[in-house]
Amino acid sequence: MVKEIYIAGEWRLGRGGTIKSYFPADNSVNAEISTASLEDVNEAIEKAEQAWRDPSWRNRLPHERARILYKVADIIETRVDELSRLQTRDNGKPLTETRGLVMSAAATARYIAAACETFNDELTTQRASDFMTLSVHEPVGVVAAITPWNSPIASEVQKLAPALAAGNAVVLKPAEATSLIALELAKIFEEAGLPKGLLSVLVGRGSVIGDAIVKHPLVRKISFTGGTTTGRNLAHIAAEKLITTSLELGGKSPTIVFDDADIELAAKGVAYGIFSSAGQACIAGSRLFIQHKVYDRFLKRLNEITQNLRVGHPEKTGVHMGSLINQKHLESVDRYVNLALKEGGKILTGGKALTDGEYAKGSFYLPTIITGLNNSAQTCQEEIFGPVLVAMKFEDEEDLLKQANDSCYGLAAGIWTENFRRAWKISRALEVGTVWINTYKKFSISVPFGGFKESGIGREKGRLGILSYMQQKSIYMGLNEEPNAWAE
Ligand code: NAP
Numbered sequence: 001m002v003k004e005i006y007i008a009g010e011w012r013l014g015r016g017g018t019i020k021s022y023f024p025a026d027n028s029v030n031a032e033i034s035t036a037s038l039e040d041v042n043e044a045i046e047k048a049e050q051a052w053r054d055p056s057w058r059n060r061l062p063h064e065r066a067r068i069l070y071k072v073a074d075i076i077e078t079r080v081d082e083l084s085r086l087q088t089r090d091n092g093k094p095l096t097e098t099r100g101l102v103m104s105a106a107a108t109a110r111y112i113a114a115a116c117e118t119f120n121d122e123l124t125t126q127r128a129s130d131f132m133t134l135s136v137h138e139p140v141g142v143v144a145a146i147t148p149w150n151s152p153i154a155s156e157v158q159k160l161a162p163a164l165a166a167g168n169a170v171v172l173k174p175a176e177a178t179s180l181i182a183l184e185l186a187k188i189f190e191e192a193g194l195p196k197g198l199l200s201v202l203v204g205r206g207s208v209i210g211d212a213i214v215k216h217p218l219v220r221k222i223s224f225t226g227g228t229t230t231g232r233n234l235a236h237i238a239a240e241k242l243i244t245t246s247l248e249l250g251g252k253s254p255t256i257v258f259d260d261a262d263i264e265l266a267a268k269g270v271a272y273g274i275f276s277s278a279g280q281a282c283i284a285g286s287r288l289f290i291q292h293k294v295y296d297r298f299l300k301r302l303n304e305i306t307q308n309l310r311v312g313h314p315e316k317t318g319v320h321m322g323s324l325i326n327q328k329h330l331e332s333v334d335r336y337v338n339l340a341l342k343e344g345g346k347i348l349t350g351g352k353a354l355t356d357g358e359y360a361k362g363s364f365y366l367p368t369i370i371t372g373l374n375n376s377a378q379t380c381q382e383e384i385f386g387p388v389l390v391a392m393k394f395e396d397e398e399d400l401l402k403q404a405n406d407s408c409y410g411l412a413a414g415i416w417t418e419n420f421r422r423a424w425k426i427s428r429a430l431e432v433g434t435v436w437i438n439t440y441k442k443f444s445i446s447v448p449f450g451g452f453k454e455s456g457i458g459r460e461k462g463r464l465g466i467l468s469y470m471q472q473k474s475i476y477m478g479l480n481e482e483p484n485a486w487a488e
Contacts, residue, residue: 003033005203006186007040008047009196014040016204021180024092024323025313026361033179036202041171041212044200048142048169049218051197058139058167062116065165069113071192072161076106076153083153083184085315090178091149092323092362093277094314098153104443105157105185108461111445115463116165130480137470139167140244141220144213146206146234147182148226149175149325150280150385155248156185158460159223160199164189166469169198171219173210175226177325179203206230214238221469224248225282228383228409228454235457246458246468248282249451250383251411253432254404255285255440256394258417259293265438266416267301270389273414273440275309275367278321279333279387282455283412285440287380288391289400295393299348299371302391306349306367313358321387323362330363333386337368340379340390345370350387375403383409397426405431410452414440433459 002018004011015037021030036044051057076083080102087098121136145159152174163170174182186201202209214222214237224234225248238245255273257266273285290298314322324330330353337351350368367387373380380390394400404413412434417423427435433451436442443449448462458468
């Protein structure tokens with residue numbers, strides 16, 4: 001049976017034909033899903049506009065909006081096993097990882113609910129006494145949320161929760177590959193009591209349906225997570241419409257091992273930073289810089305750890321890396337490995353797809369370490385979004401910063417050292433939005449996240465993340481009984 005989509009609070013077949021959702025590990029069909037047409041886009045957005053303007057939503061008190069999000073968090077938590085499995089079926093990540101993402105989505109909903117309840121407008125101070133001023137925050141209206149396939153439930157709640165808490169309506173366009181989990185999320189918001197029309201989940205191709213959503217005149221904000229090329233395209237559209245964007249884009253993050261680092265801790269952390277999610281993470285630590293004195297020793301240990309990683313069926317326990325999202329993506333990863341060889345690189349380990357036995361029907365790739373390249377190589381400058389690490393050497397701090405900052409991206413970085421002064425100095429000098437010191441890929445919803453340079457614009461998360469879905473208004477209230485004096 002073809003799966004229905006969620007158009008302005010109604011479950012029904014979209015008018016845009018159907019797509020199939022595949023389980024990346026064996027290419028079996030999860031479901032056939034109907035997709036939105038351009039008429040569906042118009043309908044969803046027009047009803048979203050009515051829904052956010054409706055006094056029953058506009059005048060709803062913050063704690064009443066928060067109640068919906070608390071309920072969303074509770075439902076997600078009680079259904080964690082089922083939702084993790086569904087997300088694994090959608091994108092091939094191991095169950096342990098998808099479980100983490102599902103729990104993070106619940107935590108986000110709960111945190112934003114609390115932020116919504118405790119959010120204050122400001123009484124701005126005045127020296128003059130014949131008026132008082134307030135700074136208040138209004139919703140922006142209809143928000144277009146567009147998400148990628150790598151961590152869908154987490155990145156979707158990261159947009160839906162603050163946008164709805166702020167009083168907006170949201171039209172979500174998930175990645176085609178991971179539409180199932182987004183549709184399930186719509187059911188959860190509906191069950192939690194979100195009024196009709198405030199959320200639509202429009203399945204369809206980004207270049208057609210995504211494009212139509214963001215270009216619609218009633219859409220007043222674009223919240224996008226995905227690749228830099230798409231993000232740049234959306235920024236052009238937003239500039240034309242004079243609306244704001246939040247762009248969470250790609251990365252090529254440096255991970256740095258100083259000669260005083262705890263080698264065992266660092267080697268395990270570096271392996272986790274690049275190979276978890278099979279490298280399909282915006283923050284993957286894909287450029288490794290090792291200080292020359294420990295280069296051989298560190299690489300030897302990292303290689304041992306990497307060779308012991310288990311690539312396998314994502315529903316099995318003890319698997320470190322599941323399948324890549326699909327064969328097309330695997331071919332793109334493999335092309336980069338071949339490019340690295342042409343550029344003079346050498347494969348220390350990995351460098352090929354797994355194609356026999358249990359791997360035959362999926363898109364599995366070995367964790368790969370490449371040496372012998374300079375940071376200027378194309379392989380070191382472009383995002384591969386797969387399990388490929390390029391290891392390079394550095395002499396001293398100056399040499400390191402020159403190489404690490406030589407990138408169009410600036411999403412994240414990792415530093416491994418026992419010297420806290422050095423860690424502080426280098427973390428301030430790196431041109432990135434997030435730095436991990438002696439750890440990697442740790443997240444907290446209370447900490448803002450976003451990129452420098454071509455890794456994005458704006459910040460998500462944090463108590464004030466909700467502000468990016470609001471517009472500030474200043475109100476002057478006259479206290480004087482005299483008429484305004486003419487300016488002299
Ligand atoms: P993508 O190709 O940019 O797609 C992301 C989303 O945009 C998908 O829903 C896609 O729809 C849609 N889309 C594509 N073209 C569009 C257009 N012209 N107009 C409107 N929407 C459009 O990225 P991806 O390959 O799915 O995801 C991988 C990228 O996301 C990587 O670069 C990764 O670093 C980045 N990422 C960044 C973060 C972060 O927080 N900074 C987090 C996760 C991922 P379809 O699926 O239908 O094409």
